[in-house]
Amino acid sequence: MAPRTIKVDALVVGGGIAGMQSALDLADQGYQVALVEKQPSIGGKMIELSKVFPTLDCCSCITTPKMSAVAHNSNIQLFTYCDIQSVDKQGDGRFVAQVIQKPRYVDIETCTACRQCEYACPIDLPHPFDQNLGVHRAIYVPFSTAVPQKALIDIDNCILCGKCERVCPVGCVDFTQQPEELAIEATAIVLATGFEITPTDAKAEYGGGKLLNVVNALTVERLLAPTGPYGHVLRPSDGKEPDSIAYIQCAGSRDKSLGVEYCSRICCMYAIKQSMLISGALPLADIAIYYMDIRTFGKGYDQFYQTAKAMGVQFIKGKVAKITEDENQNPIVRVELIDEGSQVVERQHDMVVLSVGMVSKYDPRTIYDVNVAGDGFVDTPLTNVSPCVTSRPGVFVSGSAAGPMDIVDSIVMAGAAAAEAAAYIQATGPNGHGGGRSIAAGEEKELAHA
């Protein structure tokens, strides 16, 4: 049987904040959009965060309604837990993507996310969503605000005992599900495949990922999130509430030895944000930030930095040479204090946070035939005036797939990618709508009275 074919104007790859915003900005102009996400839920990295700078809005307050808007927009078809296998250009200039829908082993139509299956399942697994500090079961709803809010089975960690199937009140567990093929035909493609944090174990000087109380900043986001693994800020070695926390800036950025010479541009701000949030949660905790340059360059960001200083967060210009730990697993930071005549000291903290940077998550070269720059992110040859245009006509890039950027910049760029894609569809697409949704006769005149 030939795979099901979906015909749309634009294919958006990646359902993080950038992909969602590009999809919404295209759909709201009247274009048909397919959004393909490889994870079981959309939301990207942003949905893992606690509160977000510079407004300190609760992150779910911004992300979850967008996720919901994507799910309910009649011009967007959402495909989660899907892998795009190949993309070809057809004779008419349109792209066709071959997509595999991975089996969830749960019928997505009938599942109500009651989570009875999850409670019945005997297998506890580290949950990547909680940076492995929390757990999920072999059958699970990805997280409380997931879209779609549906269970799935991690088949590689399942003993096929069938307990879930027995308790499911609507009988939606289906161990026989097979991968499904489908084809998506689109005039334009928007790549919004996002970023990955620098692996914490990359740097031997910082413990190589082996020191339990040296954590990456994404872990702290989970500790701070009300839905986080502990529900409190506790250190992972023993659950102690930390009194003294240190941030190490540029951990994995601006670092030739790791091949990441660039600045990741978000880590100064998130470290400051987390410091403020920790000060709120643990008013007595001492927080020190070891930095080389504080890069709070965005709108309102330097003011944010000044606020943190006034709150008592210590900013210490220093180069951290090494992190070790004592017998109680307290990290010990060896640091050259630049403002104090470059003397080298050792300081003990309860927990150390590595302000990890952003590296490219996905290499699109083989499938999408676009160039990637030396930094691993999608190349934008006309970067000054057309920052979303890639080396391949019809393929555009949105958000942090084009280099480190924060949410504000990702959202702006997502709008720009939507503008580029829309212009391209308008100019070339056989399905181009010539200005968006057409207006029914008389509608223009119609004025509803309130």
Added chain:
Amino acid sequence: MTDKKEDTKNRAAMLKSLREKHKETVEKTQALLKHNQSIRKQIRQAMQSGPMTVPEVAEATGLPSDRVLWHVTAMKKYDLVREVGMSGEYYQYELAQKENQ
């Protein structure tokens, strides 16, 4: 229409054949389950005596405290333990009612 018994039988057979198919991962996961179950048992036993902190459980069981924390976190998520106040810099946990069975 198949009757209920038939259905159960079919399903059991289907699961069995699937287990055969995924033999490697199933066996690996079964080993993990067994390991976790023995840890859980130790933790539950230690906690019989009342609310405890993670280091106290670790001390009582001889398990590494980060592992204890992970399991307590898991048990908390699925309502098997409850958090009850703090002792010094640590939260205390006690077994939830239904954990006694």
Added chain:
Amino acid sequence: MPEKHDSKAAAKAKSSPKEEEVRIGAYTCYCGGNISDVVYCEKVAEALAKLPNVVVSRTDMSMCSDAGQAKIEEDIREHGVNRVVVGACAPSLHEQTFRGTVQRAGLNPFFYHHVGLREQDSWVHHDRVAATKKAIRLMSAGIAKARLLEPLEHIRLSAEKHALVIGGGIAGLRAARDISRRGLKVTLIERSPFLGGHMAQLESIFPTEEDARTVLHGLIEEVAADPNITLYTSSELTGVRGYVGDYQVQITQQSRGVDEDVAEEAMAACTLEVPDDYNYGLTQRKVIYKAYPGCYPPTPAVDWKNIPDGKLELKMNGKKIKLENKPKTIDVKVGAIVIATGFTPYEPRKGEYGYGELPEVVTMPQFIRLLAMAPKGEELVINEKPVRNIGFIHCVGSRQIDDVHEPQPDGEVNNYCSRVCCTATLHLANDLRHRFPDLNIFDVYEDIRTYGRGHEDYYIEASENRVVFLRFHGEEPPEVVASPDDDVSPVQIKLKDYLTWGEEVEVPADLIVLAVGIMPNPVDDLINLLKVSPGTDRFLLEVHPKLRPVETAVPGIVLAGTAQGPMTIQESCAAASAAAAKVSVLLSQGLVELEPYVARVDLDLCKGSGECVEVCAYEDAITLESMTIGGKEVKRAVVSPANCAGCGACVSACPNRAIDLQGWTLGQYQSMIEAIVAEIPAVEIES
């Protein structure tokens, strides 16, 4: 034009839900801890459940999540809830979200009321018990209003498929092109006689090392050739009426001054000279001028700014000719407006770091021009003097601190980072290093903020290429003084250098370049005309940096580029394209929707006395019109919903209580007040 407001529809709206039993769903959101950290949400829910008409009372970690919204939908569909009240963040964040939820479940979207528990309660109180009680009161008031909610419809208006873009810098050009590429018409106005804005004054640009004007003209050519775009140079916005979808704008254009065919000749003949703003006043140019060779439009223009009486006499081919500025006005109807008025480099005070007093001190924009004009050779020669030591000072006019820096004329310091100057400085330093290998380059900074893609490379290169860095603390800015000992160098920078033990150092310099920051172009006229707001940093303010980053609070008015805040060219273009996408969303359907929160007149009570018309601040929003009622010719107040801002001034002015605000009626207010002061349902709140 929209039709006038129909009072029959209003009357219908008033009476419709009568028969139906009011079944309220009350939802108290944790707001991911923002509310629940202070308010005992479960207790609030418990108390609300006891109120009349409340059939469902729930809480959720985030009501706005898909799962949260699904609960509401389910309650509507399955529990017959027909009015919904959510206590959560600010209405500006999620009122729309929940209206959508309610609508999806089949209810009129205005059967929804939003209570701002976060801003009005949990963010401003610490006492948990008191905050919980307050939450109950606020929610009770919301519920009281919900009992009286009426079904309303959005006001739908046809929209002009045409946008106005103000400002012809890179951001305005980008926005104009992207709107046009979606098939919409664009009117682009530029205040100066030439396009390009500040980008035209740059030479090579980071991060690509491309030539600024080559890149700029690529876009200018597209704009010039675009039949959808009408360009007016020497033009400003001088009048606006209307509302989103139908703005009637008035543009005032100064004369170009000379006819195209004789313009070149006239320019040659012109003798009157003024400071050349293209070179930041460092050189002189004629008053009939081209901004730079190759500028667009190519025709020379008369600089009327520098000719106060608007009249210029010229001798051409022995003939005397008289030129006169005859400004003309142009009226255009547009559906949306893009503000791309850009920035202006910070102009240091006289004496600030020696600026304006010591000739060896210039700003970076000036230096870029000086360098472009400098003789080519082995040695850097500026103003005929060789430069052996050059010093850059960062953050001039940026990152200022109260009590350390002198405030700007408006009393505020510039406490923001200007974002582009660090990279621009290092980009320039490297360029100098390549061209003048023996030059000593000093860079005096606080933090180096080469954040962008490709920016850090400039820092690395500079560090590896003998650029000497010195670091000051913001509280102790460096000083520029004339050298006591003129033999070494004419000026020096004094600072405590924190890269070397906080030691006092004196950096000798022949030239000091101030890396001045970015200030918004003054746009008070636009702020008044368009009712947009600036932030405390004076840049124009977006609604929300994440949810609606390029929109202003005024429907149909969006921002592009550095009018909103410091940005690079790339960021200005991204913002401009995003603004274009918003305009396209708004206008490509040819229809816009407005909130129905407008005044309505009860014709039975109106006596036509007209107090309402007098107090109304909005043009054409409420008028007295003749009509026949009961066979008699009378005057009655009539509201034009599209023009009405819903401010309620007329409501209080009406002596007959004939006017009410839809969605916020006097009755609803009264019920809310009564609920706020009433006894709250008894619940035990832990302390």
